[in-house]
Amino acid sequence: MDLLKTLEDLYSQQHFKSWAIESLSGAVRIPTESFDDMEKPGKDERWDIFADLHVYLEARFPLVFTSLAVKKVNTYGLVLYWQGSDPSLKPLMLTGHQDVVPVPDGAADLWKHPPYSGHYDGTYIWGRGSVDDKSTTISTLTTVETLLKHEFQPKRSVILAFGIDEESGGLQGAGAIAKYLLNTYGADSMAIIVDEGGGYMDYNNITLAAPMTAEKGRVDVLIEVTTLGGHSSMPPPHTGIGYLSKLISALEDNPFPVELVPGAALQAVQCLAAYDEALPKAYRELAAKAATDARAREQMKQILLGQPGMHDLFAARMGTTQAVDISQGGAKVNALPERSMAIVDHRIADWSSVAAVYEHYIDVLAPVTARFNLTLDAFGLLPNDTRPSAGYVRLAPTFHAPLEPAPIPPTFGAPAWDVLAGTIRATLSSSQRADSLSTKTPYVGPDVMMGNTDTQYYWNLTSNIYRYSHMGYLDLYNGAHTINEAIKAEGFLEMIRFHSRLILNADEAGAL
Ligand SMILES: [Zn+2]
Structure with missing residues:
Protein backbone atom coordinates (compact mmCIF):
# COMPACT_ATOMS: atom_id res chain seq x y z
CA MET A 1 0.00 0.00 0.00
CA ASP A 2 1.60 3.25 -1.17
CA LEU A 3 0.01 5.53 1.39
CA LEU A 4 1.20 3.40 4.27
CA LYS A 5 4.75 3.47 2.93
CA THR A 6 4.55 7.26 2.51
CA LEU A 7 3.32 7.60 6.08
CA GLU A 8 6.01 5.32 7.48
CA ASP A 9 8.66 7.40 5.70
CA LEU A 10 7.16 10.57 7.09
CA TYR A 11 6.91 9.18 10.62
CA SER A 12 10.61 8.32 10.62
CA GLN A 13 11.62 11.91 9.88
CA GLN A 14 12.82 14.23 12.59
CA HIS A 15 10.61 17.16 11.57
CA PHE A 16 7.50 14.99 11.91
CA LYS A 17 8.61 13.60 15.28
CA SER A 18 9.29 17.08 16.60
CA TRP A 19 5.89 18.32 15.44
CA ALA A 20 4.07 15.35 17.00
CA ILE A 21 5.94 15.59 20.31
CA GLU A 22 5.29 19.32 20.53
CA SER A 23 1.59 18.65 19.80
CA LEU A 24 1.38 16.47 22.91
CA SER A 25 3.49 18.87 25.00
CA GLY A 26 1.20 21.76 24.05
CA ALA A 27 -1.91 19.81 25.06
CA VAL A 28 -0.36 18.86 28.40
CA ARG A 29 0.30 22.57 29.11
CA ILE A 30 -3.46 23.20 29.31
CA PRO A 31 -4.59 21.89 32.71
CA THR A 32 -8.01 20.46 31.89
CA GLU A 33 -8.56 19.02 35.34
CA SER A 34 -11.88 17.38 36.18
CA PHE A 35 -13.26 17.13 39.70
CA ASP A 36 -15.78 14.78 41.28
CA ASP A 37 -18.07 17.60 42.43
CA MET A 38 -18.34 19.50 39.14
CA GLU A 39 -21.66 20.91 37.98
CA LYS A 40 -22.60 20.90 34.29
CA PRO A 41 -20.47 22.95 31.86
CA GLY A 42 -21.83 26.50 31.95
CA LYS A 43 -22.68 26.18 35.64
CA ASP A 44 -19.15 25.63 36.91
CA GLU A 45 -16.28 27.85 35.82
CA ARG A 46 -13.74 25.08 36.32
CA TRP A 47 -14.78 23.88 32.85
CA ASP A 48 -13.67 27.12 31.16
CA ILE A 49 -10.13 25.84 30.62
CA PHE A 50 -11.52 23.28 28.16
CA ALA A 51 -12.23 26.17 25.77
CA ASP A 52 -8.48 26.88 25.75
CA LEU A 53 -7.81 23.26 24.83
CA HIS A 54 -10.28 23.53 21.93
CA VAL A 55 -8.61 26.71 20.64
CA TYR A 56 -5.28 24.90 20.84
CA LEU A 57 -6.51 21.77 19.04
CA GLU A 58 -8.18 23.82 16.30
CA ALA A 59 -4.94 25.71 15.64
CA ARG A 60 -2.75 22.62 15.87
CA PHE A 61 -4.92 20.38 13.66
CA PRO A 62 -6.48 22.80 11.16
CA LEU A 63 -7.36 20.20 8.53
CA VAL A 64 -9.20 18.04 11.07
CA PHE A 65 -11.30 20.95 12.29
CA THR A 66 -12.12 22.27 8.80
CA SER A 67 -12.62 18.96 6.92
CA LEU A 68 -14.53 16.93 9.51
CA ALA A 69 -17.98 17.79 10.85
CA VAL A 70 -17.40 19.18 14.34
CA LYS A 71 -20.10 18.72 16.97
CA LYS A 72 -19.65 20.03 20.49
CA VAL A 73 -21.84 18.07 22.87
CA ASN A 74 -22.64 19.53 26.29
CA THR A 75 -20.32 22.48 25.44
CA TYR A 76 -16.95 20.72 25.54
CA GLY A 77 -17.52 17.11 24.52
CA LEU A 78 -15.99 16.74 21.05
CA VAL A 79 -17.39 14.59 18.27
CA LEU A 80 -15.62 14.75 14.92
CA TYR A 81 -17.25 13.01 11.98
CA TRP A 82 -15.26 12.05 8.90
CA GLN A 83 -17.72 11.00 6.23
CA GLY A 84 -16.73 7.85 4.34
CA SER A 85 -17.61 7.26 0.69
CA ASP A 86 -19.43 3.95 1.35
CA PRO A 87 -22.49 4.49 3.55
CA SER A 88 -23.01 0.72 3.86
CA LEU A 89 -19.93 0.46 6.10
CA LYS A 90 -20.46 1.21 9.79
CA PRO A 91 -18.09 3.85 11.19
CA LEU A 92 -14.89 3.19 13.06
CA MET A 93 -15.12 5.06 16.36
CA LEU A 94 -11.94 6.15 18.14
CA THR A 95 -12.28 7.69 21.57
CA GLY A 96 -10.27 9.30 24.32
CA HIS A 97 -10.73 11.96 26.96
CA GLN A 98 -9.66 15.58 27.25
CA ASP A 99 -9.63 15.77 31.05
CA VAL A 100 -6.91 14.82 33.52
CA VAL A 101 -6.91 14.04 37.22
CA PRO A 102 -6.04 17.14 39.27
CA VAL A 103 -2.58 17.73 40.70
CA PRO A 104 -3.23 18.01 44.45
CA ASP A 105 -2.20 21.20 46.26
CA GLY A 106 1.44 21.03 47.22
CA ALA A 107 2.22 17.99 45.03
CA ALA A 108 3.57 20.04 42.11
CA ASP A 109 6.84 20.60 43.98
CA LEU A 110 7.47 16.85 44.01
CA TRP A 111 7.61 16.62 40.21
CA LYS A 112 10.96 16.49 38.38
CA HIS A 113 9.42 18.88 35.85
CA PRO A 114 6.31 20.94 36.64
CA PRO A 115 3.14 18.89 36.01
CA TYR A 116 1.83 21.25 33.34
CA SER A 117 5.17 22.00 31.66
CA GLY A 118 4.83 19.42 28.87
CA HIS A 119 8.63 19.40 29.07
CA TYR A 120 10.41 17.18 26.54
CA ASP A 121 13.85 16.20 27.77
CA GLY A 122 14.90 14.31 24.66
CA THR A 123 13.50 11.00 25.98
CA TYR A 124 10.31 11.62 27.95
CA ILE A 125 7.39 14.01 27.53
CA TRP A 126 6.51 15.09 31.08
CA GLY A 127 3.28 16.17 32.66
CA ARG A 128 -0.22 15.37 33.81
CA GLY A 129 -2.08 13.84 30.87
CA SER A 130 1.05 12.88 28.93
CA VAL A 131 0.00 9.27 29.54
CA ASP A 132 -3.67 9.47 30.53
CA ASP A 133 -5.14 10.36 28.15
CA LYS A 134 -3.83 13.22 26.02
CA SER A 135 -1.41 10.79 24.38
CA THR A 136 -4.38 8.89 22.91
CA THR A 137 -6.28 12.02 21.96
CA ILE A 138 -3.30 13.74 20.35
CA SER A 139 -2.15 10.56 18.61
CA THR A 140 -5.60 10.16 17.05
CA LEU A 141 -5.79 13.79 15.93
CA THR A 142 -2.22 13.71 14.61
CA THR A 143 -3.10 10.63 12.56
CA VAL A 144 -6.23 12.15 11.02
CA GLU A 145 -4.49 15.46 10.31
CA THR A 146 -1.72 13.57 8.52
CA LEU A 147 -4.12 11.40 6.53
CA LEU A 148 -6.02 14.53 5.44
CA LYS A 149 -2.76 16.18 4.40
CA HIS A 150 -2.17 13.17 2.17
CA GLU A 151 -5.69 13.48 0.75
CA PHE A 152 -6.81 10.13 2.09
CA GLN A 153 -10.55 9.69 1.57
CA PRO A 154 -11.96 6.90 3.74
CA LYS A 155 -14.58 4.49 2.46
CA ARG A 156 -15.61 3.80 6.04
CA SER A 157 -16.64 6.82 8.11
CA VAL A 158 -14.47 7.60 11.10
CA ILE A 159 -15.86 9.14 14.29
CA LEU A 160 -13.60 10.64 16.92
CA ALA A 161 -15.20 11.23 20.32
CA PHE A 162 -13.40 12.90 23.21
CA GLY A 163 -15.07 13.08 26.61
CA ILE A 164 -14.43 15.72 29.26
CA ASP A 165 -14.81 13.99 32.62
CA GLU A 166 -13.66 10.39 32.27
CA GLU A 167 -11.71 10.81 35.47
CA SER A 168 -14.89 11.81 37.31
CA GLY A 169 -17.31 9.20 36.02
CA GLY A 170 -17.80 10.40 32.45
CA LEU A 171 -21.42 11.48 32.69
CA GLN A 172 -21.03 15.05 31.34
CA GLY A 173 -18.76 13.99 28.48
CA ALA A 174 -19.18 10.40 27.27
CA GLY A 175 -22.65 10.23 28.83
CA ALA A 176 -23.84 13.15 26.70
CA ILE A 177 -21.86 12.02 23.65
CA ALA A 178 -23.48 8.57 23.83
CA LYS A 179 -26.94 10.15 23.83
CA TYR A 180 -26.04 12.32 20.86
CA LEU A 181 -24.61 9.39 18.88
CA LEU A 182 -27.57 7.14 19.65
CA ASN A 183 -30.01 9.86 18.57
CA THR A 184 -28.04 10.61 15.42
CA TYR A 185 -26.90 7.17 14.26
CA GLY A 186 -29.00 4.73 16.28
CA ALA A 187 -28.20 1.64 18.30
CA ASP A 188 -25.56 -0.80 17.05
CA SER A 189 -24.47 1.79 14.49
CA MET A 190 -20.67 1.57 14.96
CA ALA A 191 -18.40 -1.14 13.56
CA ILE A 192 -15.94 -1.00 16.41
CA ILE A 193 -15.01 1.32 19.27
CA VAL A 194 -11.41 1.59 20.43
CA ASP A 195 -10.94 3.55 23.67
CA GLU A 196 -8.06 3.91 26.11
CA GLY A 197 -7.16 0.80 28.10
CA GLY A 198 -4.58 -1.95 27.72
CA GLY A 199 -1.18 -1.70 26.15
CA TYR A 200 1.77 -3.95 25.40
CA MET A 201 4.44 -5.41 27.60
CA ASP A 202 7.71 -7.26 27.09
CA TYR A 203 8.07 -10.66 28.72
CA ASN A 204 10.95 -13.12 28.55
CA ASN A 205 10.77 -13.95 24.87
CA ILE A 206 7.72 -12.18 23.56
CA THR A 207 5.80 -8.94 23.52
CA LEU A 208 2.20 -9.40 24.64
CA ALA A 209 -0.39 -6.79 23.71
CA ALA A 210 -3.65 -6.88 25.60
CA PRO A 211 -6.83 -5.12 24.46
CA MET A 212 -9.15 -5.09 27.46
CA THR A 213 -12.26 -7.01 26.45
CA ALA A 214 -13.76 -7.34 29.92
CA GLU A 215 -14.41 -4.32 32.15
CA LYS A 216 -15.36 -4.81 35.77
CA GLY A 217 -18.61 -3.44 37.16
CA ARG A 218 -18.84 -1.06 40.08
CA VAL A 219 -21.01 -0.27 43.05
CA ASP A 220 -20.30 1.73 46.20
CA VAL A 221 -22.40 0.47 49.09
CA LEU A 222 -23.50 2.65 52.01
CA ILE A 223 -23.87 0.85 55.35
CA GLU A 224 -25.84 3.08 57.69
CA VAL A 225 -26.56 2.18 61.31
CA THR A 226 -29.17 4.26 63.13
CA THR A 227 -29.75 3.87 66.88
CA LEU A 228 -31.71 5.83 69.44
CA GLY A 229 -28.70 7.43 71.03
CA GLY A 230 -28.73 8.38 74.69
CA HIS A 231 -26.36 9.36 77.44
CA SER A 232 -22.96 7.68 77.52
CA SER A 233 -23.05 7.20 81.31
CA MET A 234 -25.49 4.30 80.94
CA PRO A 235 -24.69 2.70 77.58
CA PRO A 236 -25.91 -0.57 76.06
CA PRO A 237 -23.22 -3.22 75.30
CA HIS A 238 -22.88 -1.95 71.70
CA THR A 239 -23.21 1.53 70.28
CA GLY A 240 -24.02 2.24 66.66
CA ILE A 241 -20.30 2.37 65.94
CA GLY A 242 -19.92 -1.03 67.59
CA TYR A 243 -22.66 -2.51 65.41
CA LEU A 244 -21.07 -0.95 62.34
CA SER A 245 -17.72 -2.51 63.18
CA LYS A 246 -19.34 -5.94 63.62
CA LEU A 247 -20.85 -5.57 60.15
CA ILE A 248 -17.54 -4.45 58.61
CA SER A 249 -15.67 -7.30 60.31
CA ALA A 250 -18.19 -9.80 58.95
CA LEU A 251 -17.67 -8.45 55.43
CA GLU A 252 -13.89 -8.58 55.67
CA ASP A 253 -14.04 -12.08 57.18
CA ASN A 254 -16.13 -13.23 54.21
CA PRO A 255 -14.58 -11.82 51.07
CA PHE A 256 -16.24 -12.34 47.71
CA PRO A 257 -15.34 -15.56 45.90
CA VAL A 258 -12.35 -15.49 43.57
CA GLU A 259 -12.83 -17.70 40.51
CA LEU A 260 -10.77 -18.40 37.44
CA VAL A 261 -13.50 -18.98 34.88
CA PRO A 262 -13.27 -19.18 31.08
CA GLY A 263 -12.94 -15.54 30.05
CA GLY A 319 -13.13 -11.67 41.70
CA THR A 320 -15.24 -8.86 43.12
CA THR A 321 -13.23 -6.64 45.45
CA GLN A 322 -14.30 -4.74 48.55
CA ALA A 323 -12.59 -1.78 50.16
CA VAL A 324 -14.07 0.02 53.16
CA ASP A 325 -12.97 3.53 52.24
CA ILE A 326 -15.04 5.91 54.34
CA SER A 327 -16.52 5.70 57.81
CA GLN A 328 -18.13 8.23 60.13
CA GLY A 329 -20.06 8.08 63.35
CA GLY A 330 -20.63 9.90 66.57
CA ALA A 331 -20.80 13.60 67.33
CA LYS A 332 -19.89 14.08 70.97
CA VAL A 333 -17.95 12.20 73.62
CA ASN A 334 -20.78 11.92 76.13
CA ALA A 335 -23.52 11.12 73.58
CA LEU A 336 -24.17 7.71 72.03
CA PRO A 337 -23.87 7.89 68.23
CA GLU A 338 -27.27 8.12 66.54
CA ARG A 339 -25.95 7.64 63.02
CA SER A 340 -22.87 5.71 61.98
CA MET A 341 -21.95 4.91 58.41
CA ALA A 342 -19.36 3.34 56.15
CA ILE A 343 -18.97 3.24 52.40
CA VAL A 344 -17.54 0.19 50.68
CA ASP A 345 -16.08 0.35 47.16
CA HIS A 346 -16.75 -2.77 45.08
CA ARG A 347 -15.30 -3.60 41.65
CA ILE A 348 -17.48 -6.39 40.32
CA ALA A 349 -15.90 -9.42 38.60
CA ASP A 350 -16.64 -9.66 34.88
CA TRP A 351 -18.41 -12.99 35.52
CA SER A 352 -20.59 -11.59 38.34
CA SER A 353 -23.27 -8.90 38.75
CA VAL A 354 -24.63 -6.09 40.91
CA ALA A 355 -27.37 -8.47 42.13
CA ALA A 356 -24.74 -10.97 43.28
CA VAL A 357 -23.07 -8.23 45.35
CA TYR A 358 -26.40 -7.44 47.04
CA GLU A 359 -27.06 -11.14 47.70
CA HIS A 360 -23.63 -11.51 49.25
CA TYR A 361 -24.39 -8.63 51.63
CA ILE A 362 -27.62 -10.28 52.72
CA ASP A 363 -25.93 -13.68 53.17
CA VAL A 364 -23.13 -12.22 55.27
CA LEU A 365 -24.88 -9.45 57.22
CA ALA A 366 -28.37 -10.84 57.90
CA PRO A 367 -27.03 -13.30 60.52
CA VAL A 368 -25.18 -10.43 62.22
CA THR A 369 -28.20 -8.13 62.32
CA ALA A 370 -30.33 -11.02 63.59
CA ARG A 371 -27.82 -11.80 66.35
CA PHE A 372 -27.91 -8.20 67.62
CA ASN A 373 -31.63 -7.68 67.07
CA LEU A 374 -31.16 -5.02 64.40
CA THR A 375 -33.65 -4.30 61.62
CA LEU A 376 -32.09 -4.79 58.17
CA ASP A 377 -33.12 -2.86 55.07
CA ALA A 378 -30.92 -4.44 52.41
CA PHE A 379 -31.28 -2.53 49.15
CA GLY A 380 -35.07 -2.73 49.58
CA LEU A 381 -34.88 -6.44 48.80
CA LEU A 382 -36.12 -7.88 52.11
CA PRO A 383 -39.71 -7.80 53.43
CA ASN A 384 -40.38 -4.86 55.74
CA ASP A 385 -39.49 -5.71 59.32
CA THR A 386 -41.55 -3.70 61.83
CA ARG A 387 -40.65 -5.57 65.03
CA PRO A 388 -39.06 -3.47 67.81
CA SER A 389 -35.29 -3.61 67.52
CA ALA A 390 -32.07 -2.23 68.92
CA GLY A 391 -31.33 -0.28 65.80
CA TYR A 392 -31.74 0.04 62.07
CA VAL A 393 -29.25 -0.98 59.38
CA ARG A 394 -29.71 0.34 55.87
CA LEU A 395 -27.73 -0.85 52.86
CA ALA A 396 -27.95 1.14 49.62
CA PRO A 397 -25.86 2.00 46.56
CA THR A 398 -24.38 5.49 46.83
CA PHE A 399 -22.42 8.14 44.87
CA HIS A 400 -23.40 6.83 41.42
CA ALA A 401 -25.74 4.36 39.75
CA PRO A 402 -24.49 0.78 40.09
CA LEU A 403 -22.65 -0.37 36.97
CA GLU A 404 -22.84 -3.96 35.74
CA PRO A 405 -19.69 -5.57 34.32
CA ALA A 406 -19.40 -4.65 30.63
CA PRO A 407 -20.65 -6.97 27.89
CA ILE A 408 -17.74 -9.00 26.48
CA PRO A 409 -16.93 -8.38 22.82
CA PRO A 410 -16.01 -11.21 20.45
CA THR A 411 -12.35 -12.17 20.14
CA PHE A 412 -10.37 -14.66 18.06
CA GLY A 413 -11.90 -15.18 14.64
CA ALA A 414 -14.34 -12.25 14.86
CA PRO A 415 -13.72 -9.66 12.12
CA ALA A 416 -13.51 -6.65 14.49
CA TRP A 417 -11.05 -8.38 16.82
CA ASP A 418 -8.99 -9.64 13.89
CA VAL A 419 -8.63 -6.15 12.42
CA LEU A 420 -7.55 -4.76 15.79
CA ALA A 421 -5.22 -7.64 16.67
CA GLY A 422 -3.72 -7.69 13.17
CA THR A 423 -3.09 -3.95 13.38
CA ILE A 424 -1.37 -4.29 16.75
CA ARG A 425 0.86 -7.13 15.57
CA ALA A 426 1.79 -5.32 12.35
CA THR A 427 2.58 -2.10 14.24
CA LEU A 428 4.76 -3.89 16.77
CA SER A 429 6.63 -6.04 14.30
CA SER A 430 7.45 -3.04 12.10
CA SER A 431 8.34 -0.81 15.07
CA GLN A 432 10.35 2.29 14.19
CA ARG A 433 11.77 2.84 17.61
CA ALA A 434 15.49 3.25 17.95
CA ASP A 435 15.68 1.92 21.52
CA SER A 436 15.57 -1.82 22.15
CA LEU A 437 12.06 -2.06 23.63
CA SER A 438 9.37 -4.27 22.20
CA THR A 439 11.19 -5.76 19.26
CA LYS A 440 10.30 -9.31 20.32
CA THR A 441 7.71 -11.46 18.56
CA PRO A 442 4.32 -9.86 19.27
CA TYR A 443 1.16 -11.70 20.35
CA VAL A 444 -2.25 -10.26 21.11
CA GLY A 445 -4.69 -11.60 23.71
CA PRO A 446 -7.64 -10.26 25.74
CA ASP A 447 -7.43 -8.99 29.29
CA VAL A 448 -9.57 -7.52 32.09
CA MET A 449 -9.92 -3.78 32.70
CA MET A 450 -10.00 -3.22 36.45
CA GLY A 451 -11.28 0.37 36.43
CA ASN A 452 -13.98 1.93 34.29
CA THR A 453 -13.61 3.96 31.12
CA ASP A 454 -15.90 6.19 29.07
CA THR A 455 -16.97 3.05 27.18
CA GLN A 456 -19.46 2.31 29.99
CA TYR A 457 -21.78 4.73 28.14
CA TYR A 458 -21.20 3.23 24.68
CA TRP A 459 -22.52 -0.32 25.15
CA ASN A 460 -25.53 0.30 22.87
CA LEU A 461 -23.44 1.66 20.01
CA THR A 462 -21.70 -1.64 19.18
CA SER A 463 -20.88 -5.01 20.67
CA ASN A 464 -17.28 -4.55 19.47
CA ILE A 465 -15.80 -2.38 22.23
CA TYR A 466 -12.08 -2.79 22.91
CA ARG A 467 -10.00 -0.80 25.38
CA TYR A 468 -6.52 -0.47 23.97
CA SER A 469 -4.07 2.43 23.67
CA HIS A 470 -0.99 0.86 22.08
CA MET A 471 1.05 2.17 24.95
CA GLY A 472 4.13 0.24 26.02
CA TYR A 473 4.11 -0.27 29.78
CA LEU A 474 7.87 0.25 29.72
CA ASP A 475 7.35 3.64 28.07
CA LEU A 476 5.73 5.03 31.20
CA TYR A 477 8.06 6.73 33.64
CA ASN A 478 5.68 6.27 36.52
CA GLY A 479 2.22 5.23 35.32
CA ALA A 480 -1.01 7.21 35.06
CA HIS A 481 -2.37 9.47 37.83
CA THR A 482 1.08 9.66 39.42
CA ILE A 483 3.62 12.23 40.39
CA ASN A 484 6.05 12.37 37.47
CA GLU A 485 3.59 11.14 34.88
CA ALA A 486 5.64 10.96 31.68
CA ILE A 487 5.72 8.97 28.44
CA LYS A 488 8.69 8.07 26.26
CA ALA A 489 8.47 9.99 23.00
CA GLU A 490 9.45 6.80 21.13
CA GLY A 491 6.40 5.10 22.59
CA PHE A 492 4.08 8.00 21.82
CA LEU A 493 5.22 8.02 18.19
CA GLU A 494 4.38 4.31 17.96
CA MET A 495 0.82 5.16 19.03
CA ILE A 496 0.51 7.37 15.93
CA ARG A 497 1.71 4.48 13.75
CA PHE A 498 -0.91 2.27 15.41
CA HIS A 499 -3.79 4.70 14.87
CA SER A 500 -2.76 5.24 11.26
CA ARG A 501 -2.74 1.53 10.52
CA LEU A 502 -6.00 1.02 12.39
CA ILE A 503 -7.83 3.56 10.24
CA LEU A 504 -6.34 2.15 7.03
CA ASN A 505 -6.97 -1.49 8.00
CA ALA A 506 -10.55 -0.87 9.14
CA ASP A 507 -11.09 0.93 5.83
CA GLU A 508 -9.90 -2.11 3.87
CA ALA A 509 -11.72 -4.66 5.99
CA GLY A 510 -15.17 -4.65 4.41
CA ALA A 511 -18.08 -5.56 6.68
CA LEU A 512 -17.32 -5.40 10.39
ZN1 LIG B 1 -7.94 7.78 31.11
Missing part, protein backbone atom coordinates in the same frame (compact mmCIF):
# COMPACT_ATOMS: atom_id res chain seq x y z
CA ALA A 264 -10.50 -12.68 29.69
CA ALA A 265 -8.53 -13.26 32.92
CA LEU A 266 -7.89 -16.89 31.97
CA GLN A 267 -7.14 -16.01 28.34
CA ALA A 268 -4.48 -13.53 29.46
CA VAL A 269 -2.75 -16.26 31.48
CA GLN A 270 -3.07 -18.78 28.67
CA CYS A 271 -1.77 -16.42 26.01
CA LEU A 272 1.42 -15.73 27.91
CA ALA A 273 1.87 -19.41 28.80
CA ALA A 274 1.32 -20.49 25.21
CA TYR A 275 3.99 -18.25 23.72
CA ASP A 276 6.56 -17.49 26.40
CA GLU A 277 8.86 -20.49 26.19
CA ALA A 278 10.87 -19.34 29.20
CA LEU A 279 8.00 -20.25 31.54
CA PRO A 280 8.16 -23.69 33.23
CA LYS A 281 6.81 -26.52 31.09
CA ALA A 282 4.39 -27.76 33.78
CA TYR A 283 2.91 -24.27 34.14
CA ARG A 284 2.46 -23.97 30.39
CA GLU A 285 0.74 -27.36 30.22
CA LEU A 286 -1.55 -26.51 33.11
CA ALA A 287 -2.57 -23.24 31.43
CA ALA A 288 -3.43 -25.06 28.22
CA LYS A 289 -5.49 -27.65 30.12
CA ALA A 290 -7.36 -24.92 32.03
CA ALA A 291 -9.41 -24.05 28.95
CA THR A 292 -11.56 -27.17 29.36
CA ASP A 293 -10.68 -28.57 32.79
CA ALA A 294 -12.18 -27.02 35.93
CA ARG A 295 -9.64 -28.74 38.20
CA ALA A 296 -6.77 -27.31 36.19
CA ARG A 297 -8.35 -23.87 36.52
CA GLU A 298 -8.59 -24.28 40.29
CA GLN A 299 -4.92 -25.31 40.42
CA MET A 300 -3.93 -22.38 38.21
CA LYS A 301 -5.91 -19.99 40.42
CA GLN A 302 -4.01 -21.15 43.50
CA ILE A 303 -0.68 -20.73 41.70
CA LEU A 304 -1.56 -17.20 40.59
CA LEU A 305 -2.78 -16.15 44.05
CA GLY A 306 0.25 -17.73 45.71
CA GLN A 307 2.88 -15.79 43.77
CA PRO A 308 4.82 -13.60 46.19
CA GLY A 309 3.37 -10.11 46.31
CA MET A 310 0.80 -10.86 43.62
CA HIS A 311 -2.19 -12.05 45.66
CA ASP A 312 -4.15 -8.80 45.66
CA LEU A 313 -3.58 -8.17 41.97
CA PHE A 314 -4.78 -11.61 40.89
CA ALA A 315 -7.64 -11.66 43.40
CA ALA A 316 -8.83 -8.39 41.85
CA ARG A 317 -8.54 -9.78 38.33
CA MET A 318 -10.55 -12.89 39.20
